[in-house]
Amino acid sequence: MRFNEEYQKKLVTPEEAVRVVKSGDWVDYASFSGQVIELDKALAARAEELFDVKIRAVTALRTPEVVKADPEAKHFVYNNWHFSGLDRKLHDKGLCWHIPLLYHELPGYYRRFLDIDVLMIPVSSMDEHGFFNFGPQASHAKAMCEKAKVIILEVNPNIPRCLGGREEGIHLSEVNYIVEANWPLPQVPAGIPTEIEKKIASYIMSELEDGSCIQLGIGGMPNAVGQMIAQSDLKDLGIHSEMFTESMVEMVEAGRVTGARKTIDRYKIGYTFSFGTQKTYDFLNNNPMCVIYPVDYVNDPFIIAQNDKVVSINNCIEVDLTGQVCSESSGTRHISGTGGQFDFAYGAYRSKGGKSFIAMESTFKKGEELRSRIKPILTPGAVVTTHRSVVYYLVTEYGIANLKGKSTWERAEALISIAHPDFREDLIKEAEELGVWRQSNRF
The missing domain is CATH 3.40.1080.10 (Glutaconate Coenzyme A-transferase)
Structure with a gap:
């Protein structure tokens, strides 16, 4: 040589x-x-x-x-x-x-x-x-x-x-x-989704259709969606995703993904990074179906929007009653980062027939105390990852809420309807104090 x-x-x-x-x-x-x-x-x-x-x-x-x-x-x-x-x-x-x-x-x-x-x-x-x-x-x-x-x-x-x-x-x-050097790549198994994550994923699955172009974020719930897709009868799906996940390998091997209906990178899987198990790395190696790009291409909302029926699926930590989404901090404690959540939420909405989903379990435990992730206001110090005007669907194990075009009182009503039942009455009282609740509201 x-x-x-x-x-x-x-x-x-x-x-x-x-x-x-x-x-x-x-x-x-x-x-x-x-x-x-x-x-x-x-x-x-x-x-x-x-x-x-x-x-x-x-x-x-x-x-x-x-x-x-x-x-x-x-x-x-x-x-x-x-x-x-x-x-x-x-x-x-x-x-x-x-x-x-x-x-x-x-x-x-x-x-x-x-x-x-x-x-x-x-x-x-x-x-x-x-x-x-x-x-x-x-x-x-x-x-x-x-x-x-x-x-x-x-x-x-x-x-x-x-x-x-x-x-x-x-x-x-x-x-x-x-x-x-000769070190092994980190092995990051996708993990087994919980029953709650599967329930949330089932709501999202009902919104998918043949020819959808999929983006999955990090975490158990997006992985649950990927596994359900692999086991579904959906046809001709595409993938355009910042992260290529292990469940996407399952989707391809199950015959769900062809990319035939994509309008850019047709028949190809576009992504910008990946980590998983050796199965993931072996799949990507010299695979002409997969094309890796810099993130200013993959995550550009105006590139994302060029594909039809883009479906973006990501997690969050908490949301307030106006729809502000925090996905990167717990109060002032930093947890992760903005990543591509905003990019894909915005890009998916601009896509013809596109949908973006931000999902979360309705509650979490602080010690022995159960707390709601849907809150009157974000925890002080919480970072707004996705602006309330950009948020499309929010999903918990109690349902799915579309916030697009809704007034503040309609948003409060929709969000309280997918909160844990134990917290709904308190959230209504808080919504009244904040001036985002009408006496005629119901869910």
Whole structure:
């Protein structure tokens, strides 16, 4: 292979590669299942000699070694665009900071506003043309490469080759250093949906039809919908989704997905990142049915809307009686991030025949106390993820409510009708005090 000589010249140990990092630098670790392991360990080993090294990542599936090596955050400042459960726990300890975003805008943030001194990014093995593939995390990878002063690849043969699309890889000539690694991709099983999640999913299933183009978010309930789709008799479904999920593999294998009725990327599955089990990664590897794109394509509401019958399905944490949706914090405690919820809620509504669903269990437990997720007002400090004017359908185990075109009192009525029965009378009293209830209301 004619690129081997250049490859060998750029090949260094992780310890040699991280010597380029200086105090005060901005370092990016890439995202999701594709975050560096060997380079992270090597950089952590330099903790005592570095100060104010600022790191950006997305949804860590392993606790970064730089955080473990610096429990007081004196040397490394770890920032994240969208929290995983691990990131959330680090945030609780003051070891992780959140960066708000609209996900479809993220590549533009890098190209317009952000600096990267050192980019460390995992890739698949080099092909015969000198290209490395970003694997299942194209997202904003190419935009980071364009802005990085130094690019270090962590080459891992276990990373699947995810076909594009566009901006799915980088050429050997564009990189500064190469490090070789051989770690397994994180295994993130979809989990078994609860009975409540299945009930919620059943309401959404009744709204699907042949030719629908599906987006599923993270969590048990969207996964429950995916499993029900696989077991249904729906035909010619499409997939255009920021995340490619394990249940989508089931949908394809069951013959539900052809993409034949899509108007863009026809016969193809469009996505921007994925994590799951090895079954998911094996499905994506060299699969011409799947095309990975940067997120400013996949999540652009005006691209989403070009397909007909787009169905967007996402979770939330709580909603107030006017329809404001919080999906990323519990009061002031940060839980996840905006992600693509707004992008797909807006894009699905603009789609001909499209529908967006935001789902939640009607209650949660605080200790032994049962509390409602439908509230008169959001918990103080709660982040509004999806504006009340953008919200379309809200779903709980007690039903489904369409908020489009409804006045404040109609919204209150619709939301209280899908609240847990134990909380409805109190919610009515609160609605009266807030001036969003009429004596003639009923549900």
